[in-house]
Amino acid sequence: MALAASVLIVPATPVNASPPSISWDVPLDHIDDDDVGVTYREGGLVIASGGGESASVRWGRVSAYQITRRTTTALVNRVWAEVAADVAVSVEVRAEIGARRWSEWRATPAILPDTTVVEVRVNLDGPGSVARVRMGAGRGERAARVSGGGYRVFATREGLVGRTTANGHVITKRDHFVALPSRRGLAPKDAGDYTVRVCAASGRCEWAPVWDVGPWNVTDDYWNPPSVRQSWTDLPQGRPEAQAAYQEGYNGGKDGFGRRVLNPAGIDLADGTFWDGLWLTTNAWVDVTYLWMVDGARGTVRTADSTLTVRNGPRVRATAVGIAANHARPIIECQVAGDTVTGTYGSTNLWNRLAPGYFVSDAYVNAGPSPTC
Template sequence: MKLSRYLLVSTVLTGSLLAVPSASAATGWQVGLAEPGAGSTNVETGPLRLGSADNRAASAESAARTGMASYPHTLATPANAFTATVTSTVPDGAEVAVDVRGRTAGRWTEWAEIRPDAPGVLSAAARDVEVRVVLSAPDGVAAPSVDALTITPVTGQRATAATPGLTYRVFATREGLVGHTTANGHKIVQRDHFVALPSRRGLSAKGTGDYSVRVCAGNGRCEWAPTWDVGPWNTRDDYWAAPGVRQQWGDLPQGKPAAQAAYEDGYNGGKDQFGRKVKNPAGIDLADGTFWDGLKLKTNAWVTVTYQWTGTHPHGIVRTSGPVLNVRPGPDSQSPNVGLAAKHAQVRIECVVAGEQVKGSQGTTDQWYRLAKGMFVSAAHVAPGPGSAPVPTC
């Protein structure tokens, strides 16, 4: 076991990033590790330590056990880049990582990892930020711990330009694994509604949908679902990321999962990051309810995925008493079901129209949101996203 203490400061240029001054040029804050916020899972405090629960990517038994602790913070001045000073005890084979995100226009940016050789860079400057400590250890390895953490905003950093409304066609597989625990601590139930993406950068905390996707099948059906697990195949493949930002396999085209490249092209020797032979080109896993009920799929298939945290549309969060909200082709509940929106999912809203009056968690209203062409949900079941832009009339 080794004691690890390192100061994360950037001294190199990466892609479009500008040089970063020493962390001493700005005032940081010491994170109160004993008081993790909402969304934390499988950690113990005093010091912050990986817990004993079996939280891991459900589709990869060889993946390490994982715990996450999050800490919100409000800055005096908006910033978009951060370094960290960490004092931690990390046994050989274990890992401690520090991520950061910020809220802009009411929506969270994607998580950015703060690394020893480069700061975490957000797509836009933010005053409200959140730090996430990720602790992981393979089976048989002692739990890592963190004794102290200081985060420092840095200046002179250029944000990576965000690509609006990222959409890619990828291969989808059914996750199944009912009774298993996902990477964010959710216990999978029968006919569940969530997805797995192969990077924690797009992982929502348990019971939230900050990072959700719209998945559409070739039959025309779509489901909006939160990302609650990491996988399939890989766990560090944010293939939707812009060039120069992708966690791993940055030589691949944006939008092409590493598993697809391994399966189709023999990339990485045809193997995933764990050394397993890749047997299908999957870039997303679908829970049973999403697979069977939302999309009406009978077998694994190519789907079109839109990453809901990207783009500039107004947005909302599905708040319904049941597990899903029906998506209709028009603004009335008598129209046939053409898809589903899972509880907690973030949805991008194109516009609003008047239709049937409906009573729901947001009161009684005749307003219906159009989420895509020919796809509407009642505003009675969708809470406006904090700070979201006003919804235009259709």
């Protein structure tokens, strides 16, 4: 495919960064299950036939993209990109910052936590071809530590069974995932890199991965402080733009696409999360904790089904108080001995406390060492 024009994005080393300790070309011809709606054809990365649209198209088009990983030869914290393309392209990167933990995605040139593992996400926003993406990484000013916790936001039910989410997951009946209005916290398909704990007023909670983008906006990482928030930096941390628009007339009562905001939603819940995880019957205010922003040991839930029951004690007959979705990565506060359970990872009497009064059997959680409760 011939290039009609060549567009260079971030062609120079960013200010306050050392010369690259490493540079590399992204292997655009390597397409795998992490990639969504793209293919490699005639020397370029292009949107595949039928690709580039997701269930979130109702909140605005979500890019098709390719993800690749690079292990660097030394610690880096500055990453930039040079792109040759005849299509609108954005390049985002994230850093591995510990076992089962990643920083959020950031547009290049980016300041990341110190790392030796960088993932690159090349986003295509329309027809055309990407011929080359060359990355550079070096050392410079360190990223400021960003902290966050839990916020009360309005939740709506996503539905859309049979449609495809922004990370390529096909939505099933009574599915278990959530959508947030920024792809900075969008996990790859079948991964819980970005997991939330969402709790209803009843006390029931679900630990679920972020697999879609929405509602209303696509650049509203409201869980971040204003200093690093993508858009609407005059709003306080924890306040979704849609909530401010609906309740206070912010931005003329409209979302980022100029549409009249009809509810204050800051999170969308898949049907299973909505009905089975939280026992909701209508849209409601919920408490959400964005677990990738929280320090602590974490494990990965793996079950033969889509969920793992969360109980109020380390016993198989203890009261069910919620659900941990398959692939979710909950914080493990501590472990305690209880009933022996046989599951994905064999037989064990260890139970993981995810929060006070919320326990899951370690037989279904791939976790490292945790303190004793």
